[in-house]
Amino acid sequence: MYALFILQDIMIPLAFAMIFSILLNPLYTWFQKHKIPKILSIIITLLIASVIFGGIIYFLSSQVTKFSDTVPLLKEKFTELSTRFGEWAQLHFGITIKKQLQLLNTALNSSSALVGSTVSSALGAISIILLLPVYIFLFLFYKTLILNFLFEVFAEENSKQVSEILNETKSSVQSYMVGLLLEALIVAILNSTALLILDVKYAVLLGVIGALLNVIPYIGGVIAIALPVLIATVTKEGYHTQLGILIAYLVIQFIDNNILVPRIVSSKVQINALVSIIMVLLGAALWGVPGMFLAIPLIAIIKIIFDRIPDLKPWGKLLGDIIPTHHKGEIWSLRRKKSKRSLSEKIVS
Numbered sequence: 454m455y456a457l458f459i460l461q462d463i464m465i466p467l468a469f470a471m472i473f474s475i476l477l478n479p480l481y482t483w484f485q486k487h488k489i490p491k492i493l494s495i496i497i498t499l500l501i502a503s504v505i506f507g508g509i510i511y512f513l514s515s516q517v518t519k520f521s522d523t524v525p526l527l528k529e530k531f532t533e534l535s536t537r538f539g540e541w542a543q544l545h546f547g548i549t550i551k552k553q554l555q556l557l558n559t560a561l562n563s564s565s566a567l568v569g570s571t572v573s574s575a576l577g578a579i580s581i582i583l584l585l586p587v588y589i590f591l592f593l594f595y596k597t598l599i600l601n602f603l604f605e606v607f608a609e610e611n612s613k614q615v616s617e618i619l620n621e622t623k624s625s626v627q628s629y630m631v632g633l634l635l636e637a638l639i640v641a642i643l644n645s646t647a648l649l650i651l652d653v654k655y656a657v658l659l660g661v662i663g664a665l666l667n668v669i670p671y672i673g674g675v676i677a678i679a680l681p682v683l684i685a686t687v688t689k690e691g692y693h694t695q696l697g698i699l700i701a702y703l704v705i706q707f708i709d710n711n712i713l714v715p716r717i718v719s720s721k722v723q724i725n726a727l728v729s730i731i732m733v734l735l736g737a738a739l740w741g742v743p744g745m746f747l748a749i750p751l752i753a754i755i756k757i758i759f760d761r762i763p764d765l766k767p768w769g770k771l772l773g774d775i776i777p778t779h780h781k782g783e784i785w786s787l788r789r790k791k792s793k794r795s796l797s798e799k800i801v802s
Contacts, residue, residue: 458739465743470588472750474596475626477502481593495593499586516658614761621757626750632717633668639717640664640709644677647701653681654688663702667709669733669745678702724752725774 457464477498484494592599600619607615645660653659663677678699685694724732732752736744752772759769794802 454739461740465740465747466584466588468747468751469743470585470592472626472630472747473502473585474589474592475623476630477589478593478596478623479627491594495590498593499590502589503586513658513661516655516661618757618761622754625753625757629750629753635717636709636713637664637668639713640667640705643705643708644702647705648681648698651685651694651697651701653685653694653698655684656681659684673745674706723774724749724756724772725776728752728772 480501481494481498484497485491489497603619604612604615641661641664643660644663645657648656648660659681662680666673666677681698681702682695685698686692729749729752732748733745736746736748736751738744740747756769756772759765759772
C-alpha cells in the first residue's frame with residue numbers, strides 16, 4: 454500500500470491503461486484478423502478511441518464555456534443568498550455577522566489543503582491523458598509477451614486456472630466497462646431531460662456531469678444530486694425546483710439501480726454494497742479521484758483470482774453479493790446439545 458501510494462503518478466496511468474487495453478482488445482483483434490499489420494492495427498484502434506474521447510471533451514468544454522459566461526451573475530446571486538442566510542442565522546441562532554465571517558474564514562483556511570489536492574489531481578489527470586495512449590499502445594503491442602509470462606511464471610499444473618482467470622478477467626472488465634458507458638449515456642439523457650423540463654440552467658452540462666459521477670458507486674450519486682440543487686438555489690427563487698430535482702433524481706436512481714444496472718452493467722463478478730463503499734473510500738484515500746473510478750474494476754479482478762485459488766475462496770465469497778441463508782456458527786450451535794438457558798440468554802434469543 455505504501456509503494457502504491459508513493460508511486461501513484463506511475464501506477465495510476467498504468468492501471469487505467471491496463472483496463473482500457475482490455476476494453477480495446479476486441480477492436481485491435483478484429484483489425485488483426487483482417488490482415489492489417491500489428492502496429493497499424495494498434496494506431497487505428499487508438500485513433501478511434503481518441504476521436505470518441507475528444508468528442509466528449511469538446512462537448513463538455515463547450516458547455517463549460519457557456520457556464521463561465523454567467524459566473525459574475527451567479528456570484529452576485531450567491532452573495533445575496535449568503536447575506537440573507539447571515540441575517541436569518543443572526544435572528545434565529547444569535548450568531549453575529551462578525552462571528553459568521555470568522556467561521557467562514559476558518560473554513561476557507563482549512564480548505565486550502567483541499568484546493569491544493571484538487572489542483573494536484575487535475576495535474577495528475579493531465580499526465581494520465583498524456584501517458585495513456587503510450588501505455589495502451591505498448592500493452593497491446595506486447596500482449597503476447599505478457600500473456601506468455603503469466604503462463605510461464607506459474608507451475609504447469611496451474612495453467613488451466615491461469616487461463617480461466619485471464620479469460621474471465623477479460624470478459625468481466627470488457628462487459629463492465631461497456632455496460633458502464635451505456636449506463637452513463639442513458640443516465641445523462643435522463644438527467645438532462647429532467648433538468649430541461651424543470652428549466653434548470655446548464656441542464657445538459659449538469660446532466661452529463663451527474664452521469665459521470667454516477668460511475669462512482671453510491672458516493673457519486675449524492676454529489677450528482679447536490680450540484681443541480683445548488684445551481685437551482687442560486688439561479689431561482691423559492692424551493693419548488695429543488696424539490697423537483699430531488700424527486701426526478703430519485704426516480705432516475707431507482708430506474709438505474711433496478712433496470713439499467715441489472716440488465717446492462719451486471720456482469721459475472723458481483724461485489725456487495727459494503728465492500729463497494731469501503732473500496733471506493735480506500736481508493737480515494739490511496740489515489741484520490743482516479744482511485745474511486747479504479748476501485749471497482751480492480752476489486753472485481755481480485756475477486757476472480759480469489760475464486761480460483763482454494764485457500765482464498767472465503768475471501769472471494771466475502772467480496773461477493775451472494776448472501777447465505779445460514780452461517781456456519783449457527784448451524785454448529787444447532788447441532789450442540791441444548792442445555793438449560795439462563796433468563797438473559799432467553800431474552801437475547
